[in-house]
Amino acid sequence: MDKKIGFWEAYSIGVGGMIGGGIFAVLGLTIELAKGAAPLAFLFAGLIALLTSYSYAKLSVRYPSEGGTVEFLVQGLGNNLLSAYLNTLLLASYVIMLALYAYAFGSYASAMIFGHEIELYKKILIAFVLAFFTFLNFLGAYISGKTEDIMVFLKVAILLLFSILGFFTGDFSKLSPEHYESLIKILTGGLIIFLAYEGFELIANTAADIENPEKNLPRAYYAAVLTTIFIYVLVAAVAVANLTYEQVVKYSDYALAVAAKPFLGDFGFILIGIAALLSTSSAINATLYGGARVSYLVAKTGALPQEFSRKIWKHGTEGLLILGVVSMIFAIVYNIQNISIAGSLGFLIIFAAVNYVNFRLYKETRSNRWISFIAFVLCLFSIAVLIGYNAQHNPQNLHSSLVVLALTFLFELIYRILSSVRLQSHIDPRLKVREKFMHAHHIYLQPVLKILKNIFKNLEAYEVVRTSSIDLYLVSKGDRKRIKKEFFDHLNKALKHKSEKFVHLHIITPEQKEKIPKNSEKIRL
16 A cells, blocks of 8 residues: 655645745845835735635545646536646746746855856856756656755745844834835735745645545645745745845845845855755756656646657656756746746636636535635736736736747647647546546445455444545454455455545444444445
């Protein structure tokens, strides 16, 4: 049986996915727009992420799949051009995230090496970091996974240290309302950095492997988003208190490092610079691995050209190589504003669709549909604000967004016309087996339990049917190991698939029947 992951592992995936390069790359942009209200801007973006995480939690429990977001879109929208386009847009958004992280790496590394940014060397460093981690992912998941564990711990520790020490030197009167910008600028300041919250969706890709998903998945989502909101708001407050507006404008691309100087001097600049390099490296590593895996999985089921799944050297696929190269081009060609807006816009569109899916499937997911509806409306409102503000004040910042939205749609449309390949009904084949079993579980369980009753006399069976799994209680005096082996051997043979991840077997003696939940139903044998 495959080892399952628990709450803490899922929580770490969410926190590690969110607290990546985003906070280092775009903090300066938010402070430029919102000034003293920058923490409120982060809070607003976090609220959208928190409400959206409700939809993700419910959909992850109902449709646990390695396909994650793509699976939810297919289940809610069906096999059509829209779901296929959103899938391609998601992959493009991964590319934008990689470009953002690489851009931040180049900015901080250039500032640390030369004392200030030098454009040529920044671009060389952008190309270097993407090439390095693409190569590292070609070597396999073990090496990249071990590297990730170390970097996640260090980046969070340094951010917390920055926040604690910064409280002793900051001028917190800068956070008072007289230093706030207009409401539209505050909202835009939050939305331009919304992509810094997108990483919680990575939890969805592990949903099929999480122990006690009904309990652990929602807890992991909400705890990860709340933790990230707390750290972002704290960091934003300390940064505003320790920076002048002139410094924010001048050092926008690496504002957080400059903010550490008042209380740690040059050492603070270097410390935050190291944290930024670790964070952006960690985020590039995780996104390359996750994005390549999703493209590989979806390519096998017919969403992208098969070249994305062809191995070309060691553990690497052409999909991984294409992600690395396209991200490199995007990061070198566009500035941080273009990249941030394109990324935030892409994920706001994706999250709006996921919230709509959960609103539509609320009976299947056993959800409060109005929470998802509010999140859906907030996403649409945010898209309108982000586009409207920049169209009025900085239309050139929307250039990359229009390129991404138009090219992904044209790609999907042309590919759909030229190819007969379509998205499958289930992106993850394991989910298809699970769904098949859940819709007719008695047809599979009854014969297996009757076989067991012939072997182990006086055996009784009780079930609790959950959203996407079954708790099965077998009452018998027989040998537990043998009962378990016989049960799964026969059930797996009938399903032609491992069933341990969606049938949770509890074997108890007649004297322990009080352990059977009151909401269980007895299965007649």
